[in-house]
Amino acid sequence: MAQYTRIEVAQVMKDTGMVPLFYHSDLEVSKKVITACYKGGARLLEFTARGDFAHEVFGELVKYVTKELPGMVMGVGSVTDAAAASRFMALGANFIVTPVLREDIAIACNRRKVLWSPGCGTLTEIAKAEELGCEIVKLFPGDIYGPQFVKGIKGPQPWTSIMPTGGVSPTKENLEGWFNAGVTCVGMGSKLMAKDANGNFDYDKIESATKNALNIIKALRK
Numbered sequence: 001m002a003q004y005t006r007i008e009v010a011q012v013m014k015d016t017g018m019v020p021l022f023y024h025s026d027l028e029v030s031k032k033v034i035t036a037c038y039k040g041g042a043r044l045l046e047f048t049a050r051g052d053f054a055h056e057v058f059g060e061l062v063k064y065v066t067k068e069l070p071g072m073v074m075g076v077g078s079v080t081d082a083a084a085a086s087r088f089m090a091l092g093a094n095f096i097v098t099p100v101l102r103e104d105i106a107i108a109c110n111r112r113k114v115l116w117s118p119g120c121g122t123l124t125e126i127a128k129a130e131e132l133g134c135e136i137v138k139l140f141p142g143d144i145y146g147p148q149f150v151k152g153i154k155g156p157q158p159w160t161s162i163m164p165t166g167g168v169s170p171t172k173e174n175l176e177g178w179f180n181a182g183v184t185c186v187g188m189g190s191k192l193m194a195k196d197a198n199g200n201f202d203y204d205k206i207e208s209a210t211k212n213a214l215n216i217i218k219a220l221r222k
Contacts, residue, residue, distance in 0.1 A: 002094045003066075004073055006115035009044070009095045010135040012073055013163070013185045016043050017217035020210065021077060021165065021189035023048040027057050029201065031064050033193065036203040038069045040210025046097055046187065048077040055087055062092035075115075082108040089114055097138055097165075097187075101125050106132040117163060121145065123153060126160060136161040136184055143167020147181035154182040163187055170213035179220045188213065 004012075013019060020037045022045060024030045034045055047058050058076060065072045075095035076088040082104035085096045089108075095115040098105055102118065109116035110133050119140035120126045126137050139145055142164030150162055164178055165187030178186055192213065194205035 001092065002089060002112065002114050003092070004094045005113050006095070006109075006135060009073055009075070009115040010161075012043055013136055014161070016041075016214065017179070017185045017221070018042065018210075018213055019044045019046050019075075019163065019185060019187045020192055021046045021048050021187050022193055023050055023054070023078075024201075025051045025053070025057060027060050030057060030061055032203050033201055033206060034061065034065065034072070035069065036206040037192075037210050038072050040207040041214045042210050043071055044073045044075065044095075046075050046077040046095075048189070049084075049088065050078050055091060058088060058093070059091040066092075079105065081105065085109060085116070099140060101129055103132060106134070119165075123157070126153060126157070126162075130160065136163050138187065139164040139183075141166035142178075142187075147177040147183075150178070150181040150183055165189070170209050170216070172216050175213065175216050176220055179217065186217075 020042050022033050062074050065074055073094045076093045077097035079085050079096050079098050085105045085108045096109050097117045099119040101120055117136050117138045118129050119138045129137050139162050143166050161184040163185045168186045168188045169191035192209050194202045196202045
């Protein structure tokens with residue numbers, strides 16, 4: 001069961017401005033990556049559950065985070081149907097992120113007051129998501145649409161909260177473009193999850209990249 005309501009999660013997303021995205025099938029590797037993000041200041045993480053038995057890894061991660069990383073809000077991404085959403089919520093997911101807009105997932109999450117963020121690519125989809133109770137819309141894939149699309153949406157719908165995912169990197173230039181366009185927060189995956197020359201995760205670099213990105217976001221909001 002979720003520890004945080006959808007309103008509480010939405011507020012953390014707005015306050016921090018960034019949601020790291022990550023998936024790995026190895027539990028110990030996942031623990032280290034999440035800890036690095038936490039040390040860097042992140043207070044949310046989207047576990048992009050794309051592999052076999054991902055729910056088993058996530059369930060153990062939630063137990064670890066609850067014990068070791070107080071205040072870290074765990075969610076699940078790449079959810080494609082209501083059954084999967086329900087399974088992850090039963091394992092402690094505090095938010096659900098989907099690649100597309102699906103009403104069955106909206107109903108399942110709303111019933112439990114869990115935040116859900118659907119991938120949308122048109123103003124019509126965004127409006128429909130909001131009619132279904134969506135607090136923060138995921139713009140996906142973000143690099144296809146870009147900051148200009150966000151500006152276009154915010155014109156007729158200034159109340160819309162948008163989180164681009166895909167095409168977001170921890171650089172001042174990239175983040176400045178998104179936040180100046182009016183995004184509420186950004187989802188950041190591979191560009192944040194640094195690896196060494198051997199292809200292994202570099203936990204120190206992940207921590208520093210997270211801290212640097214959050215500092216940039218904070219400065220842009222002043």
